[in-house]
Amino acid sequence: MTQSAAPSPDTAVVLINLGTPDAPTADAVRRYLGEFLSDRRVVALPRLFWLPLLHGIILPRRSPKVALKYASVWLEGGSPLAVYTRRLAEGVQREMPEVLVVDAMRYGNPALTKVLEDLRGRGIRRVLGLPLYPQYSTTTTATVGDVLARETAMQVRMVDDYHVDPGWVAAVADSIREHRARNGAGDHLVFSFHGLPKRVIRNGDPYQRQSEAGAQAIARALELEPHQWTISYQSRFGAERWLEPATTTALAALGERGVQCIDVVAPGFAADCLETLEEISMELAAEVAGRGGTLRYIPCLNDSPAHARVIAGIARRGLDAWPMAQP
Ligand SMILES: C=CC1=C(C)c2cc3[nH]c(cc4nc(cc5[nH]c(cc1n2)c(C)c5CCC(=O)O)C(CCC(=O)O)=C4C)c(C)c3C=C
Numbered sequence: 001m002t003q004s005a006a007p008s009p010d011t012a013v014v015l016i017n018l019g020t021p022d023a024p025t026a027d028a029v030r031r032y033l034g035e036f037l038s039d040r041r042v043v044a045l046p047r048l049f050w051l052p053l054l055h056g057i058i059l060p061r062r063s064p065k066v067a068l069k070y071a072s073v074w075l076e077g078g079s080p081l082a083v084y085t086r087r088l089a090e091g092v093q094r095e096m097p098e099v100l101v102v103d104a105m106r107y108g109n110p111a112l113t114k115v116l117e118d119l120r121g122r123g124i125r126r127v128l129g130l131p132l133y134p135q136y137s138t139t140t141t142a143t144v145g146d147v148l149a150r151e152t153a154m155q156v157r158m159v160d161d162y163h164v165d166p167g168w169v170a171a172v173a174d175s176i177r178e179h180r181a182r183n184g185a186g187d188h189l190v191f192s193f194h195g196l197p198k199r200v201i202r203n204g205d206p207y208q209r210q211s212e213a214g215a216q217a218i219a220r221a222l223e224l225e226p227h228q229w230t231i232s233y234q235s236r237f238g239a240e241r242w243l244e245p246a247t248t249t250a251l252a253a254l255g256e257r258g259v260q261c262i263d264v265v266a267p268g269f270a271a272d273c274l275e276t277l278e279e280i281s282m283e284l285a286a287e288v289a290g291r292g293g294t295l296r297y298i299p300c301l302n303d304s305p306a307h308a309r310v311i312a313g314i315a316r317r318g319l320d321a322w323p324m325a326q327p
Pocket residue numbers: 018019020021033042043062066079081133137139140194195196197207235237238268269272273274275
């Protein structure tokens with residue numbers, strides 16, 4: 001226990017990520033996916049149809065296969081998403097000693113509901129929720145809002161998105177510049193975002209617009225010409241039509257045009273996870289290699305000092321716009 005003369009803060013910043021299994025096992029994956037895919041905001045099918053299908057067929061079939069994928073990227077401290085999110089929160093805490101900074105997961109552990117309970121117990125009076133999703137989506141950000149809205153003992157606010165925040169755009173552009181300085185520039189840059197069903201966009205979700213605006217801002221910061229970069233969407237799940245082009249299709253089209261060396265960056269993800277370390281760096285890289293090309297993955301901002309500064313800046317602006325109520 002550390003001894004400190006400073007008064008304990010009454011404000012907390014909670015960095016919230018999607019969630020991830022506790023272990024790379026079929027049971028742990030089943031528990032995590034069961035919670036995640038039961039959320040109506042994520043899968044909107046009628047419950048009477050979806051829940052028996054999810055628990056009777058999808059989870060028993062999918063969990064062992066996905067557990068093997070998690071095992072291939074697992075780190076000593078746990079799932080990459082959990083490890084990088086925890087370390088990022090520690091970095092942001094160093095940037096903001098005046099408030100308490102903690103991490104939480106919307107599904108799985110550390111569960112957002114438990115983290116809020118803990119903050120109440122520690123005498124925290126106001127909480128700024130900062131979902132680690134640069135782009136707003138009803139399938140991600142709004143599900144965090146659902147939990148925060150149930151909090152009655154503490155005052156709560158949430159950052160909606162930071163899709164063209166100048167500090168974030170500069171940090172992602174810098175990470176691409178560093179990759180190019182170390183490895184040389186590839187022939188083309190693909191911005192691969194997590195996909196969504198087209199229906200969600202038709203219903204008014206701003207995710208696609210925000211993803212495009214963010215990719216454009218990063219490309220502008222790098223002074224790229226339109227023919228030097230492409231935006232695409234990965235991780236399709238289920239039978240619906242998802243956003244296009246799919247990253248796999250975009251990579252194949254580049255291969256057909258004779259583009260050899262493709263750099264891929266994933267600015268929809270704050271931290272590396274299964275979808276970047278396995279799907280992009282292994283699966284998609286193998287597809288490109290099978291056509292004789294090379295895919296080079298540019299890591300997420302993760303727990304870098306630059307990322308901690310960007311997130312602290314966004315949190316500080318959220319708090320500055322929120323005057324303290326008089327006791
Ligand atoms: C209908 C299903 C899904 C929607 C909608 C969806 C949106 C969405 N997801 C992320 C970020 C992440 N998703 C991750 C994994 C993941 N996503 C889905 C399904 C949907 N996502 C599944 C089934 C999975 C698990 C893996 C699998 O079974 O294939 C992850 C990684 C988690 C990890 O542990 O590493 C992230 C992060 C966003 C940003 C988003 C909407 C914009």
